[in-house]
Amino acid sequence: MEKEQEVNENKQELNENKKEAHEKLQGNLLIGQGGGPTSVINASLAGILSKAKQNEGIHNIFGLQNGLEGIFVKELFTLSKEDDEFIEKLKYTPGAILGSSSYKVDDPDKEAELIKFFKDNNIKYFIYIGGQDSMKSLDHISKVAKKSEYDLKVIGVPKAIDNDIPITDHCPGYASAARFIAESTIGAGRDLEATKSYDDVAIMEVMGRNSGWLAAASSLGRKTVDDAPHLIYLPEKEFNEEKFLQDVKEIYEELQFIFIVISEGIKDTEGKLIADKDPEGPAKYLTKLLYQEMGLKGRVHKLGAMQRSFAFSTSQIDVDEAFMVGQQAVTDLENGWSDIMITLDRASGKDYYVVTGRTHLAEAIKETKNMPKYLINPEGNFVTYAYYQYAYPLLGKELPNLARLSGIPVILT
CATH class of the missing domain: 3.40.50.450 (Rossmann fold)
Structure with a gap:
């Protein structure tokens, strides 16, 4: 108000x-x-x-x-x-x-x-x-x-x-970048899910030094619990490594794979950029952390400048x-x-x-518009439905609704 x-x-x-x-x-x-x-x-x-x-x-x-x-x-x-x-x-x-x-x-x-x-x-x-x-x-x-x-x-x-x-x-400019990130997440998420027998985790790093609007957009194509992304971390919330590992553990135990999206500008509990911990960037640092602490093998997706001007x-x-x-x-x-x-x-x-x-x-020019609290879940690792209501109408035509098998896997004797 x-x-x-x-x-x-x-x-x-x-x-x-x-x-x-x-x-x-x-x-x-x-x-x-x-x-x-x-x-x-x-x-x-x-x-x-x-x-x-x-x-x-x-x-x-x-x-x-x-x-x-x-x-x-x-x-x-x-x-x-x-x-x-x-x-x-x-x-x-x-x-x-x-x-x-x-x-x-x-x-x-x-x-x-x-x-x-x-x-x-x-x-x-x-x-x-x-x-x-x-x-x-x-x-x-x-x-x-x-x-x-x-x-x-x-x-x-x-x-x-x-x-x-x-x-x-x-x-x-935001809506088109958001659509590109949502579509990229859908595709990369399905790729990880298909290869989960040998890849455990994927971390997608998107632009956003001070605000998490772009990383949040990765959620817009998610329709089931299996769909990517499973976790999203934004600059508006401090990033705690111990909590991150616990978040990953809970979801990985359920799905046996996990897709994570981070803003490039996430900061630790002392306000220091996670990006400064590895010359290859925050996604690479966290991929190494998951391997060292949990033995999870991972891959990194850096969308880079494609987020800005991907015409299609x-x-x-x-x-x-x-x-x-x-x-x-x-x-x-x-x-x-x-x-x-x-x-x-x-x-x-x-x-x-x-x-x-x-x-x-x-x-x-007075201030930067960050994501308000009500658009981020209390755990600080995903967005709320209110964000979906705000952002989805901007995308234009509907995002693709992809197939999923409804049958239960069985072992034949």
């Missing part, structure tokens, strides 16, 4: 402080993509282009090459003449077609060059698609422009596969929502907004439905 009240107060403040709408946009629009690519970051770009091309007051549409780095090496794409066929293909193109980077712009010595770039190119509007670091950079650029008395309107469009930006219900697991809902927030960014520019990030607000009710909203950039 406190979080809901905070969001409502934020929206009220936004409405009170809304800028006067422009009669007509006049100037050039700059678009950039920052941080890690996703399956749908280009869908947001497509949404921006489709809407901006309709506004005659936007004289030129430019794309930054390689994120904010493009400002300082002066590399731009001209996007104004891209046609509808290109925009439709762009919606389903993974990666970041403009090129991305994690380039920082908070050096005071760069401020004059930064503003000169915008002035020289008559850029009056800047939409930046990215995660929290990108929103921080966008907020900084806006402050530099104000200090320099340069009229620049900025709007952020969220993207984050690890779903860690606050205020918005979820981030474009893309959620159609994710594509549509990414496109929608891109379009909304242009609409909000037309209505005089600046210094905001577009959000996705979930409507209450039985059926899944979202609308776009907005929040101050300052609110979007």
Whole structure:
């Protein structure tokens, strides 16, 4: 309730402080993509282009090459003449077609060059698609422009596969990454189950330095107790090795195999990263631990960058929502907004439905959105049904419903 009240107060403040709408946009629009690519970051770009091309007051549409780095090496794409066929293909193109980077712009010595770039190119509007670091950079650029008395309107469009930006219900990019992880877990789990006569355990390591949203998604394809995953460990809960061994023992004794999913950022009871205990990463460390302590033979799955831009697991809902927030960014520019990030607000009710909203950039960068306690079971080794209710609607079409033998194994004489 406190979080809901905070969001409502934020929206009220936004409405009170809304800028006067422009009669007509006049100037050039700059678009950039920052941080890690996703399956749908280009869908947001497509949404921006489709809407901006309709506004005659936007004289030129430019794309930054390689994120904010493009400002300082002066590399731009001209996007104004891209046609509808290109925009439709762009919606389903993974990666970041403009090129991305994690380039920082908070050096005071760069401020004059930064503003000169915008002035020289008559850029009056800047939409930046990215995660929290990108929103921080966008907020900084806006402050530099104000200090320099340069009229620049900025709007952020969220993207984050690890779903860690606050205020918005979820981030474009998360649903497709979640679907990929769920499908990967289904397949890898069936593989382990088939080979349990010689492999005892598999540990899948997924992205998530501070939040466990991606690891949690591995649960979404689980339909029976045999199905993977059997245990999930998240950064939001401290990782106790003795409890871990006991968790594994209980499930292995029942199933004679076990599939475990961990976030890369899990920490021990002293707050130290498990990843720091082995140069090959936390999954490898825990595989060795299970062999040393229990004699279990295991394998490691590291999904790596495939989680971000695996196009063939893309959620159609994710594509549509990414496109929608891109379009909304242009609409909000037309209505005089600046210094905001577009959000996705979930409507209450039985059926899944979202609308776009907005929040101050300052609110979007204030903190990391971790998984709340009610989405994690009390034992800290799995998720609750409430997480399933939150995440499953984002995946789009149903996950595969696979066959299981119903007969009881018998020994023939």
